Amino acid sequence: MVNSMHPTGTLIWYYYICPREVWLMSRQLTPWQENPFIEIGRLLSEEAYKRERKEIHLENIVIDLLKTEGENVVIGEVKKSSRFEKSARMQLAFYLWRLKQLGIEATGQLLFPKEKKKIIVTLTKELKAELIEAQAQIKEIIKMEIPPQAQKTKFCSKCGYQEFCWS
Amino acid sequence: MKRTIYIFSDGELKRKGNTLYFETEEGKKYIPVENTSELFIFGEVSINKRLLEFLTESEIIMHFFNYYGYYVGSYYPRQHLNSGYMILKQAEHYLDPSKRLILARKFVEGAVENIKKVLAYYKNRGKQLEKYIQKIESISQSLQSCKDTEGLMAIEGNIREQYYYAFDRILDNEHFIFEGRTRRPPKNRLNALISFANSILYTVCLSEIYHTHLDPRIGFLHTTNFRRFSLNLDVAEVFKPIIADRVIFTLVNKGIIKPQHFEQKLDGIVLNEKGREVFVREMDERLKATFEHRGLGRHVSYRQLIRLELYKIEKHLIGDEEYRPFITSW
Numbered sequence: 102m103v104n105s106m107h108p109t110g111t112l113i114w115y116y117y118i119c120p121r122e123v124w125l126m127s128r129q130l131t132p133w134q135e136n137p138f139i140e141i142g143r144l145l146s147e148e149a150y151k152r153e154r155k156e157i158h159l160e161n162i163v164i165d166l167l168k169t170e171g172e173n174v175v176i177g178e179v180k181k182s183s184r185f186e187k188s189a190r191m192q193l194a195f196y197l198w199r200l201k202q203l204g205i206e207a208t209g210q211l212l213f214p215k216e217k218k219k220i221i222v223t224l225t226k227e228l229k230a231e232l233i234e235a236q237a238q239i240k241e242i243i244k245m246e247i248p249p250q251a252q253k254t255k256f257c258s259k260c261g262y263q264e265f266c267w268s
Numbered sequence: 269m270k271r272t273i274y275i276f277s278d279g280e281l282k283r284k285g286n287t288l289y290f291e292t293e294e295g296k297k298y299i300p301v302e303n304t305s306e307l308f309i310f311g312e313v314s315i316n317k318r319l320l321e322f323l324t325e326s327e328i329i330m331h332f333f334n335y336y337g338y339y340v341g342s343y344y345p346r347q348h349l350n351s352g353y354m355i356l357k358q359a360e361h362y363l364d365p366s367k368r369l370i371l372a373r374k375f376v377e378g379a380v381e382n383i384k385k386v387l388a389y390y391k392n393r394g395k396q397l398e399k400y401i402q403k404i405e406s407i408s409q410s411l412q413s414c415k416d417t418e419g420l421m422a423i424e425g426n427i428r429e430q431y432y433y434a435f436d437r438i439l440d441n442e443h444f445i446f447e448g449r450t451r452r453p454p455k456n457r458l459n460a461l462i463s464f465a466n467s468i469l470y471t472v473c474l475s476e477i478y479h480t481h482l483d484p485r486i487g488f489l490h491t492t493n494f495r496r497f498s499l500n501l502d503v504a505e506v507f508k509p510i511i512a513d514r515v516i517f518t519l520v521n522k523g524i525i526k527p528q529h530f531e532q533k534l535d536g537i538v539l540n541e542k543g544r545e546v547f548v549r550e551m552d553e554r555l556k557a558t559f560e561h562r563g564l565g566r567h568v569s570y571r572q573l574i575r576l577e578l579y580k581i582e583k584h585l586i587g588d589e590e591y592r593p594f595i596t597s598w
């Protein structure tokens with residue numbers, strides 16, 4: 102049931118937050134965001150890094166191309182907070198891998214302007230293995246007849262499914 | 269929190285730039301769409317297609333009431349949340365008689381439990397209600413053995429009749445006497461209030477369904493006839509005692525609603541414009557009132573509570589968690 106609406110990169114993002122979210126997303130059960138401020142992250146990124154900004158389009162997703170230094174391509178993402186660091190790192194690693202399959206060697210940068218923090222992501226063997234495992238797990242989750250049970254984590258309070266899961 | 273806009277005056281409602289614009293003989297008014305979730309139209313209001321397109325874009329639902337305050341219909345924009353999976357599950361639970369009966373029974377159980385809570389509350393405040401409580405208790409015995417939705421509806425009807433007779437003790441007001449349930453048109457003031465309260469609650473439930481993946485046309489207790497909305501009627505059963513009826517008690521007991529808020533119309537009695545305004549204002553207050561929700565660990569309003577109930581129904585349908593209707597704790 103993986104389809105074009107939820108490309109793997111997005112599912113990888115959700116997978117590292119909550120498997121239940123992956124399942125719900127796979128059924129198009131998108132949460133209703135009454136509060137538009139939850140998704141404000143994108144706007145913030147545009148302000149902070151406007152000058153260097155160029156874009157790469159991959160799987161309906163736009164990744165920021167930060168620099169090209171000779172042969173070396175640096176892609177990156179700007180995030181509001183490091184709360185979802187693991188998700189962000191794995192998603193970026195996934196894009197590095199996809200680029201590599203297209204013949205582009207790149208490194209990644211995660212930028213957290215508010216926290217003045219920068220994380221460099223390179224596609225290592227370990228990361229690749231982890232991604233392969235994650236993809237297999239995502240497939241398993243989506244195949245499940247019923248969703249994985251809700252479990253309270255630090256992510257619930259900022260999750261669009263909060264009201265759904267804890268009603 | 270987005271707001272509900274109630275329009276009682278006559279005029280023209282249109283799109284102006286990125287806002288809603290309402291013009292009457294007395295003046296103009298801009299209504300920002302960002303914090304509007306729904307519109308209730310009571311006045312004679314003209315609209316055009318451009319407005320409907322704008323409402324669709326802005327995910328705003330619009331309900332119409334006629335001159336007598338009867339519900340006419342809703343403009344239900346193309347669903348903005350869409351899950352084929354959920355619709356299939358909803359249909360599955362409708363088509364399978366045993367699955368349907370499970371959900372239908374839950375709605376009635378929720379309604380009856382909340383009715384009992386209301387009666388217990390007023391009994392503790394010294395109202396003579398034992399007789400009604402006992403009768404309701406004995407009628408509800410047969411709920412478990414009931415084998416079809418018609419039977420459930422009949423039992424609920426009987427319970428509700430006893431409950432409405434209990435209103436006479438709760439209200440203790442010579443101007444508001446029950447005398448049996450009458451609809452279309454209601455024959456007395458209390459019946460006019462009950463009818464109006466219910467129709468507002470039905471539309472509020474419909475508005476909340478709009479913001480879920482559920483299809484309002486597939487109800488479980490109320491038989492769907494594939495034309496009318498029915499899931500909102502089901503969900504409203506659970507909330508009538510604690511939302512709609514509470515508003516009636518408040519308005520009558522505090523003397524806010526009075527005989528002059530009604531008028532003789534056709535062959536019955538309806539609320540007049542002033543009366544509807546008074547009612548709707550109190551109802552809006554009630555829907556905005558909040559209380560602590562254990563599962564979420566924060567305060568939610570009664571309106572949010574309705575949405576949470578819909579989420580619980582969704583979870584039941586996808587096999588995540590069996591639905592347990594909301595029962596008030598007071």
Ligand code: SF4
Pocket residue numbers: 118119120121122250251252253254256257258260261262263266
């Ligand atoms: S609310 Fe919590 S359990 Fe539910 S999907 Fe979000 S993170 Fe997962």
